Amino acid sequence: MSKVPYHVAIVMDGNGRWATKRFLPRIAGHRQGVESLRRCVEACVERGVGVLTVFAFSSENWNRPSEEVSGLMELLALTLSGEVPRLHANGVRIHFVGDRVRLSQKVQAGLAQAEHTTAGNQRLVLNVCFNYGGRWDIAQAAQKLASRGEAITELSLDRAMALAHVPDPDLLIRTGGELRISNFLLWQVAYSELYFSDKLWPEFDEAALDEALAFFRTRERRFGQTSAQVGGHGVRHGMKVA
DSSP: OOSSOSEEEEEOOOHHHHHHHTTOOHHHHHHHHHHHHHHHHHHHHHHTOOEEEEEEEETTGGGSOHHHHHHHHHHHHHHHHHHHHHHHHTTEEEEEESOOTTSOHHHHHHHHHHHHHTTTOOSEEEEEEEEEOHHHHHHHHHHHHHHHTOOOOHHHHHHHSTTTTSOOOSEEEEOTTOOSOOSSSTTTTTTOEEEEOSSOGGGOOHHHHHHHHHHHHTOOOOTTSOHHHHTTSOOOTTOOOO
16 A cells, blocks of 8 residues: 555644634634645645645535635635645646535636646646535535436446545545544545544644654555455555445
8 A cells, every 4th residue: 555645635624713712813714724725735745645635615614604704705716816826836736626606706717717727737636625515515416417317326426426536535634623524525535544633724734744644554444355355455545345
């Protein structure tokens, strides 16, 4: 097995608590979270990770205070204009994953432009899950198949998922000390290794990422097989064995 997970997924939790602890508005924590994401992307590129998928805004986050939601939308627009050139220069390909219907036309145009600009890059695929939910993903995949008159099977659903362009995550990291998945990649994390960090997301630095990667190296990934079947050779990323 590769010593580095090919696909890392992260629930970036704790921005608001980080800000509250410092008597700052919650949006200040989200801004600091963008800095942490920048460091994480660069670290993943340096360490040979192939895909990074992050949970930026869930479909349930619309229920937060309106000023926080509007602040997050503004922050997304600013981040697109400020970060995309840097990501493009570093060979990062961006995908935005989620339901775009509720987003403004300006934001939708920004997402599409970022994807178009970085489409040819190959050093790292960065999936940003925005207005995303795992249940939404399964439902939209089933609706897509039904509209085409295709049979709904595990294989056809898998191919209709919003992250069908990448293998399933090898490692799922959640920061902030919470021990739950929170409707993130429900289909895709069936065999992911789960790592929970007490660090709030703005505190999650390169050393914290390395601790998570070190944890991953201790895991024997059997995908339903026995240790004898795996035989110490590991299982390639992206395999889906029941």
